[in-house]
Amino acid sequence: MFLDTKAMRHLTAEDWKVLAAVEQGSKNHELVPTPLIEKLSRLRGGASGVHRSISVLAKNGLIGKIKEAKYDGYRLTYGGLDYLALHTHSQKRDIYSVGSRIGVGKESDIMIVADETGTQRVLKIHRLGRISFRTVKSNRDYLRKNKTGSWQYLSRLAATKEFAFMSALEDAGFPVPHPIGHSRHTIVMTLIDAPPLRQISEVPDPAALYSELIELLLRLARHGLIHGDYNEFNILIKEDKVPSSDPDGEPTTTLTPILIDFPQMVSMNHPNAEMYFDRDVACIKTFFLRRFHFTPTKPGPFFKDARKTVGKDGAPRMDAALEASGFTKKMARDLEAAIQEQKDLVASKGDGETASDYDEDDAEEEDEESHGSGDDKEEPAVLITHCYTAPDPQFTEKII
Ligand code: ADP
Ligand code: MG
Structure with a gap:
C-alpha cells in the first residue's frame, strides 16, 4: 500500500462528499449499499452525480466492490481512508504537500510532509493489521465478520491513542x-x-546516555506509564555540539534522546505491567551491551521499586488520561490484542521478510474488483524496517 496523492487535486467537492458518505456508511455496513451512498452524500444533482463520483473514486482505487457480493455496494479502501485523512489535514492547514516515505514499519508508514511555509513535518499512517490480514487466513475470516477487528477500526484506535499520549507526554515535559x-x-x-x-555506532559516554534512558523510563513510571516498545528504533538521538568555553578547546557533544511510537503504551496497573517494564529495561541493556559493550554496574531498575513511585514527586497519572479522552477499556483491549497478534506474527516469520508480504492493499481488498492501479509497483523488493534517511529538502508535492 503506497500513498499516491496524484488524484487528490482532481477530485471535486462532490467526489469528496461521496467518499465521506462511503466512510460514514462503513460504520454500519461492511459493504455500503449504493442507495445508502446516494442518501448520505446529499448531492444536489441527485443519483447521476453520485454515480459519476462513484466511478471516479473506484477508478482511483479509493473505494472498491467485493466480488460475489449479494448486493450493489462499495467499501472504503486503504487509499480512500488515506485521502480522507489527508483532506482533513489539508483543510486544517496541517499539511500542504506530501513528500517521500522515510520509514516503513510493520504497522505504519512514515511520510515527510510540509506545511504552506515549506516547514517539514511527519505524517504517520497507522496500518495495523497490514500483515495479519494478509497472512492469517483463519483470522481473516473471523475479522471479516467482526467489525472490531477490522484494519480501519484498529488503525484508527492506534492513531487516537498515539496522539493522546504524545500530547499528554509533551504536556508533562517529556522529550517527544x-x-x-x-x-x-x-x-x-x-x-x-x-x-x-x-544508527548510532559510537557515543562519547555510554554510561551517561544509558542513565538518561533509564531515568526517562522511570519518569514514565512515575506518571503511571510503561512505553512498551522501548527499543533502539523508538528512541531518536539528537546530537548538538556545544562550543567549549576555552577558545582553543574542542566543542562538546550533547546527546538528547527523543521518544516516539506510543500505540502500545500500557499502564503501570496493567496485569502484565511487570513483564512490559522488565522487557523495556532488558531491551536497553541488551542494546548497550551489544553496541557499546557497556554493562551497568547497578542491577535493575526493578518493577516493584518503580511501582512505589507512581504519582510521586507530583507526577500526574497519565494512564487515566486516555480513558478520559473517550478511549474505552474495550478499545484498549482490542488494540492491545491486535498489537500482540502482529508482534507474534512478526516473531514467527523472522527478519528475512520481504515487502511483498504486505506492501499492497490489505487482504480485504484483495477480493475486490480492481479499478485502476491503487498500489505501488515500484516498491523495493526488500523491506526496510524503520529506515531513517535524511529528508530530501526539495521533495514535496502539493496535494490540492
Ligand atoms: P512504527 O510504529 O511503525 O515503529 P514509528 O513511530 O516508530 O513507527 O516510526 C518509524 C520510524 O520512522 C522511526 O524509527 C523513525 O526513524 C522515523 N520517525 C518516526 N517519527 C519521526 C519523527 N517525528 N521525526 C523523525 N523521524 C521519525
Ligand atoms: Mg517504532
Whole structure:
C-alpha cells in the first residue's frame, strides 16, 4: 500500500462528499449499499452525480466492490481512508504537500510532509493489521465478520491513542515530537532531525546516555506509564555540539534522546505491567551491551521499586488520561490484542521478510474488483524496517 496523492487535486467537492458518505456508511455496513451512498452524500444533482463520483473514486482505487457480493455496494479502501485523512489535514492547514516515505514499519508508514511555509513535518499512517490480514487466513475470516477487528477500526484506535499520549507526554515535559494534528488513522507531528539510536555506532559516554534512558523510563513510571516498545528504533538521538568555553578547546557533544511510537503504551496497573517494564529495561541493556559493550554496574531498575513511585514527586497519572479522552477499556483491549497478534506474527516469520508480504492493499481488498492501479509497483523488493534517511529538502508535492 503506497500513498499516491496524484488524484487528490482532481477530485471535486462532490467526489469528496461521496467518499465521506462511503466512510460514514462503513460504520454500519461492511459493504455500503449504493442507495445508502446516494442518501448520505446529499448531492444536489441527485443519483447521476453520485454515480459519476462513484466511478471516479473506484477508478482511483479509493473505494472498491467485493466480488460475489449479494448486493450493489462499495467499501472504503486503504487509499480512500488515506485521502480522507489527508483532506482533513489539508483543510486544517496541517499539511500542504506530501513528500517521500522515510520509514516503513510493520504497522505504519512514515511520510515527510510540509506545511504552506515549506516547514517539514511527519505524517504517520497507522496500518495495523497490514500483515495479519494478509497472512492469517483463519483470522481473516473471523475479522471479516467482526467489525472490531477490522484494519480501519484498529488503525484508527492506534492513531487516537498515539496522539493522546504524545500530547499528554509533551504536556508533562517529556522529550517527544510535537503532535500537530490527528485524523482517522493518521497523525501529523514535528519532524525530529535525528537518527534512531539504532544508527548510532559510537557515543562519547555510554554510561551517561544509558542513565538518561533509564531515568526517562522511570519518569514514565512515575506518571503511571510503561512505553512498551522501548527499543533502539523508538528512541531518536539528537546530537548538538556545544562550543567549549576555552577558545582553543574542542566543542562538546550533547546527546538528547527523543521518544516516539506510543500505540502500545500500557499502564503501570496493567496485569502484565511487570513483564512490559522488565522487557523495556532488558531491551536497553541488551542494546548497550551489544553496541557499546557497556554493562551497568547497578542491577535493575526493578518493577516493584518503580511501582512505589507512581504519582510521586507530583507526577500526574497519565494512564487515566486516555480513558478520559473517550478511549474505552474495550478499545484498549482490542488494540492491545491486535498489537500482540502482529508482534507474534512478526516473531514467527523472522527478519528475512520481504515487502511483498504486505506492501499492497490489505487482504480485504484483495477480493475486490480492481479499478485502476491503487498500489505501488515500484516498491523495493526488500523491506526496510524503520529506515531513517535524511529528508530530501526539495521533495514535496502539493496535494490540492
Ligand atoms: P512504527 O510504529 O511503525 O515503529 P514509528 O513511530 O516508530 O513507527 O516510526 C518509524 C520510524 O520512522 C522511526 O524509527 C523513525 O526513524 C522515523 N520517525 C518516526 N517519527 C519521526 C519523527 N517525528 N521525526 C523523525 N523521524 C521519525
Ligand atoms: Mg517504532
